[in-house]
Amino acid sequence: MPKFIADLHIHSRFSRATSKDLDPEHLALWAQKKGIKVVGTGDFTHPGWISELQEKLIEAEQGLFRLKPDLAASIKPAIPDSCQDSPRFMLTSEISCIYKKNDKTRKVHHLILLPGFDSVLKLNRRLEQIGNIRSDGRPILGLDSRNLLEVVLETSDRAFFIPAHVWTPWFSLFGSKSGFDDIEECFEDLTPHIHALETGLSSDPPMNRLLSQLDRYLLVSNSDAHSPAKLGRESNLFETALDYDAMVKAMTDGQGFSGTIEFFPEEGKYHLDGHRKCRVRLHPEETKSRKGICPVCGKAVTVGVFHRVDDLADRDHPKISKAFFSLIPLTEILSEIHGCGPATKKVTRIYEDLINTLGPELHILMDASLEKIKQTGGVLLSKAIDRMRNNKVIRQEGYDGEFGVIRLFDDGEKDEPYQNRISSDYQGERQGDAL
Template structure:
């Protein structure tokens, strides 16, 4: 069984998230995207757990859930997940066997208030969190490992320093890809996951990164086996230059710096703002090789950009405008779902519907996008002529 899975999102109970992050809306919008499996996110928040219990139905004790079939035909299924922040402000992603297990785990952690945020701040280190996760048969790994604020590598030079043991996967994050990560020798032994970390249910956010995976069966055990055996067929995600922390840059004026020049300036911009070390700069510090050395089982990494953002770029209209959304809906009506349009629909067929769109899709399918890179908290932008 081959599925498209986004295994890291947040609910409406996390800070700075859409109030529309509820199970019904997530299921409907994920169908539009073309996702077969999506994370619940925030599975230690009691109000969210109760809402999940009221809204979702477990399928035959598999740890896989669905909404009522009347909500969305062939609706996207759910898997129980949460992200945790440890006492070093490092983020960890847990994939949990079931909602019931999530309830049981809540009391195991040292935390001031588990319900203060969908992503709780745990007063424990990575090794302690991993021990609890393993006790409850969870899958665990570092979330967006290179992110300069909350990724594992902002604090440690190796994964083992954090966990004292090998986690089950590494999540790359929006500002990196397999080519960048595989310049670091210690990462060759890990399954790479690419997930959206979405705070919104709309298809230009949810599923903006996802994994094409082969499962023996659609179940928690099937997913765990696929990750542990690295049965990822392909990773899909941003061109890392689109990530908002790809280059080293000022968080105030967004000027880009070479990492060595930035450090010589004590990370202080000419404008007086703070320079934030980018993912590319941090990888250069950690790299074992100048060019990627992929292990034999590393799947391809295909760049992907949200369809509505591409439409917005080529037509110079806002993502949420009626102009863009009408064209978006028309493409889905003709070709099925967003992933199908972005990856599989022949360029000639797209050209008949939207010639401008066909050109930019053809460019990123061939890794030919011209990108003004992200830095200092500002997303990269596609330069389109």
């Protein structure tokens, strides 16, 4: 079976704090730039979004959809020949459950996958009787997670239910602020219907595999993208037939699921403990010694993912079952090399040059030969990607909603004379190409 990449948890422009470009056309465009074959639609509970999806998508394979031909043709000129493909869409949505259970307020997010528009509309009719699904693409429902799972299972026997970013402090299954200590407490008698867990940006497979209670669950990773350019920052590797049921089966029994593409977890914005307002970042032992109190303002700090995993872990060493690849987005690598922001015109131009020559971003980061990268992007880029692939990175951990920073060069290296020569050579090559 061919290997392909899937990013199943994203959002549309109908969710709060998201890009206006989150429409099917931009998602298909960026999926091709990234090298993603299957992208989740996100937000299928929102009436405006599901209506747009019905208007713009047609079924490709069983349970997967693609842009209508006229829309696919309209974005083709913006996609380099080296990246052109026909990405698929899977109908997905995230739901936020806020409710009381066992004398504690619970706030838990879940990702739902469905095989077709009929089942989506059926579920939406049920959910609209329970709460407001019209004001936000990620609706908030006063519904027990166990009961949401029951509603989803009653909607379709082909539905797939994944607890989302399971360690996020505020809104997740194991979150330090409002989560549970074990899965059975959350889902009770329906726990056997949970087969996969989403790790989230602030944790990775080795961290999760410190808990023996998670051994029977597949670990999946998705971008939770709030803009098209963030697609694929975390994603999944499949070796299955290209259809909904085959992918769901792979996430159920692990056969045909090759592994995941990960953030370095330290870059996640809830990795360590801390208090962002006071710029206080703490490791778990520091938090414990201070009894969870910020040393600056005296208020409680946010307990991060690393601390929470440590609290629940029952192993000293992880039991790894699937491959995983820790990556840094290409624009962030270029930003460090060239000393300007990842969204600047300079970085954008170089990024477009690279994918035009070498192929999609994830191919460049994972598979492209270092020699070809050096020929196209220069010695520094080749060195950076080699270091990333070998986990030789400098980590400044995220905390309390503040993203961390992963670097590939220390300050001394940035001062070396050959840095400027490499940059100048690269600029000359690019100018020559334009003549």
